[in-house]
Amino acid sequence: MSRPRSPRKKASSDACALLPPVFADWFSGRGWEVRSHQADLLAAAARGEGGLVIAPTGGGKTLAGFLPSLVELATDTGRVRPSLHTLYISPLKALANDVARNLTTPISEMGLNVSVEVRTGDTSSSRRQRQRAKPPDILLTTPEQLALFIASENAETFFADLGAIVIDEIHAIAGSKRGDMLALALATLAQWAPKARRVGLSATVRDPEALARWLGPATPIIRNVGGARANINVLESAARIPWSGHSGRHTVQEIYDQIRDANMTLVFVNTRSQAEVYFQELWRVNEDGLPIALHHGSLDMEQRRRVEQAMAAGSLKAVCVRRR
Numbered sequence: 001m002s003r004p005r006s007p008r009k010k011a012s013s014d015a016c017a018l019l020p021p022v023f024a025d026w027f028s029g030r031g032w033e034v035r036s037h038q039a040d041l042l043a044a045a046a047r048g049e050g051g052l053v054i055a056p057t058g059g060g061k062t063l064a065g066f067l068p069s070l071v072e073l074a075t076d077t078g079r080v081r082p083s084l085h086t087l088y089i090s091p092l093k094a095l096a097n098d099v100a101r102n103l104t105t106p107i108s109e110m111g112l113n114v115s116v117e118v119r120t121g122d123t124s125s126s127r128r129q130r131q132r133a134k135p136p137d138i139l140l141t142t143p144e145q146l147a148l149f150i151a152s153e154n155a156e157t158f159f160a161d162l163g164a165i166v167i168d169e170i171h172a173i174a175g176s177k178r179g180d181m182l183a184l185a186l187a188t189l190a191q192w193a194p195k196a197r198r199v200g201l202s203a204t205v206r207d208p209e210a211l212a213r214w215l216g217p218a219t220p221i222i223r224n225v226g227g228a229r230a231n232i233n234v235l236e237s238a239a240r241i242p243w244s245g246h247s248g249r250h251t252v253q254e255i256y257d258q259i260r261d262a263n264m265t266l267v268f269v270n271t272r273s274q275a276e277v278y279f280q281e282l283w284r285v286n287e288d289g290l291p292i293a294l295h296h297g298s299l300d301m302e303q304r305r306r307v308e309q310a311m312a313a314g315s316l317k318a319v320c321v322r323r324r
Helices: 021-029 036-046 061-075 093-110 125-133 143-150 177-192 208-215 249-261 272-284 301-313
Strands: 051-054 086-089 116-119 138-141 164-167 197-202 221-223 265-269 292-295 318-322
Touching: 021 061, 021 093, 036 051, 036 061, 036 197, 036 221, 051 061, 051 208, 061 086, 061 093, 061 138, 061 164, 061 197, 086 143, 093 116, 093 138, 093 301, 116 125, 138 143, 143 177, 164 177, 197 208, 208 221, 249 265, 249 272, 265 272, 272 292, 272 318, 292 301
Parallel strands: 051 197, 051 221, 086 138, 086 164, 116 138, 164 197, 265 318, 292 318
Antiparallel strands: none
């Protein structure tokens, strides 16, 4: 949802005309323009279609995925509520929570009557029961939670009015065991809510045609040029590589130097134990007292939430994260 910073294809006037005045005013008030992939997905939604949106990081693809749903929820006065309209599926709980926080900004600023809730393994049983009794307009969840929900009692009634399914970071899910599980869930939802359109979001796609076929038959591929440019460098360590125990600890001082000179750094590792060890090693050399945090699924929920909120607020220099 960031402001455009690079050249982009101009959105078609027909697609932009699909924006209600309150949305058009919101865009212009922020000095933004509707990007081509956002406009194309709006036009596709008006035809009852979804799409595979491929846009670079910082290209506004998350907003593109939700924009048709927000427009429909804001303009469809005849819709029966409470009922679930949009199902968002994320590969990570932290991403679902972050998207939920970001989504509340346009909803609040435009004064939309749209409810958003998250359902993950951290969600309490009381909130899950309330969500079942009074569905939100937009529900953000993970493939595992969706599988459990679909297998529960009266799930068909809960999803009967579903209008859109948005799958974020779709390249990280499709083609894996989680993707197989999600494909079964999508097949079930197609029977319960046959008119629900499917939208996939990704910045990294090796084979767009194959991913579009996985998403659904005749899924259009919507591309955008622009967004933040990737600046990729490989750190060539001068430290001696140990004969055994290749955990990366020999590079900790050089990684710390990179953290000290950057605004915000995510240090990805492969396992939870490696995250714990590398976090301790970073603090061992942290002579400047930099705010460095740890994040993985085995931590207490409140601790993870505090780290996520601190990241969003920009008050951390680095977070050591287990790569999923």
